[in-house]
Amino acid sequence: MTQITLIPGDGIGPEITEAVKTIFAAANVPVTWEEENAGQTTYTLNGQLIPVSLIASLNKNRIALKGPITTPVGTGFKSINVTLRQMFDLYQNVRPAKSTVGIETPFKHVDLVLFRENTEGLYSGLEFYDERHGIADAIARVTKEGCDKICRAAFEYARKHNRKKVTVVHKANILKLAGSLFINAAKTIAPEYPEITLDDKIIDNMCMQLVNKPEQFDVMVTTNLFGDILSDLCAGLVGGLGVVAGANIGKDMAIFEAVHGSAPDIAGKGIANPTALLRSAVMMLHHIGEHEHADRIEAAMDETFQNREECTGDLGGKASTMEFAQNVISRLK
Numbered sequence: 001m002t003q004i005t006l007i008p009g010d011g012i013g014p015e016i017t018e019a020v021k022t023i024f025a026a027a028n029v030p031v032t033w034e035e036e037n038a039g040q041t042t043y044t045l046n047g048q049l050i051p052v053s054l055i056a057s058l059n060k061n062r063i064a065l066k067g068p069i070t071t072p073v074g075t076g077f078k079s080i081n082v083t084l085r086q087m088f089d090l091y092q093n094v095r096p097a098k099s100t101v102g103i104e105t106p107f108k109h110v111d112l113v114l115f116r117e118n119t120e121g122l123y124s125g126l127e128f129y130d131e132r133h134g135i136a137d138a139i140a141r142v143t144k145e146g147c148d149k150i151c152r153a154a155f156e157y158a159r160k161h162n163r164k165k166v167t168v169v170h171k172a173n174i175l176k177l178a179g180s181l182f183i184n185a186a187k188t189i190a191p192e193y194p195e196i197t198l199d200d201k202i203i204d205n206m207c208m209q210l211v212n213k214p215e216q217f218d219v220m221v222t223t224n225l226f227g228d229i230l231s232d233l234c235a236g237l238v239g240g241l242g243v244v245a246g247a248n249i250g251k252d253m254a255i256f257e258a259v260h261g262s263a264p265d266i267a268g269k270g271i272a273n274p275t276a277l278l279r280s281a282v283m284m285l286h287h288i289g290e291h292e293h294a295d296r297i298e299a300a301m302d303e304t305f306q307n308r309e310e311c312t313g314d315l316g317g318k319a320s321t322m323e324f325a326q327n328v329i330s331r332l333k
């Protein structure tokens, strides 16, 4: 049994979490959950956005599954997601985006995995405001070590999963120093992976190419801001934020998460799509070596998507969150 820290989150978080727990229990997945929340819910309860008991649980278990979190606006608090990533040096944000039969999109054969540097760049938290002159600086700090680590992670993933190409996405034509540091890190590492082709694209061109012909790309690696934007763009190619998985991975800790928000507009109605969290949970199972359980749940999910009416409303179906979960369970082989 592996113990996992489970962060239900806010809004629809508890509903989609319940669906995942139900499916895992029905599939006899050998994990136990240690529930520790964060965000608006805990803030209202005891004034803590990231409770110390959650930090302790993460430090102990080193693996977590996280629902969406609302960072209360106007409280002056930094994003909880960014805080957790930096606190535990979860330097890789891994976002797969793959076409699914049954989920309608303009593309049929998209199969992308984006590696986004997750702790530095424009999100380093280095912002300064010179009130007298009305000047705000946001520093995009990039380190050689940070570039090396994320580029290596992308190549290692490509090797392990038999992928053929890694595309580095950058803006080195304008960002002469920071951009070059990133692309040079990839170029230095690439010869160690002779079976993988290294390609590079400038971010703006990359956006155009992705929405035009996404099938030409495979694994991609980029800095924090570009990765934030590109990862949502890639989600849009395969059905949106409600159906894609995400992971924040560090040296010895990983937090798997639904990448969408807490969806306050539909919270409490029992109609949210649990797919994003379930796919993140499947990714988590692969991460801890439970490949058979992961494949079994994924196969049942993929079959369910082929029956539109059995999916949730956002995918054109009629099922509630828990009905979708039951539909997946009924297809477990």
Ligand code: NAI
Pocket: 012, 067, 068, 069, 070, 071, 081, 241, 242, 257, 258, 259, 260, 261, 262, 263, 264, 265, 266, 271, 272, 273, 274, 275, 276, 314
């Ligand atoms: P959102 O993703 O919560 O909602 C955008 C739209 O997508 C809404 O119409 C919502 O109903 C729909 N949607 C989202 N997830 C869905 C699901 N699983 N099933 C069906 N429909 C779904 O984005 P929004 O409204 O910008 O943010 C709401 C809150 O979530 C904010 O407080 C924001 O800070 C937080 N947030 C948290 C994230 C995280 O914890 N990873 C990521 C993004 C936003």
Ligand code: MG
Pocket: 228, 229, 232
């Ligand atoms: Mg984002």
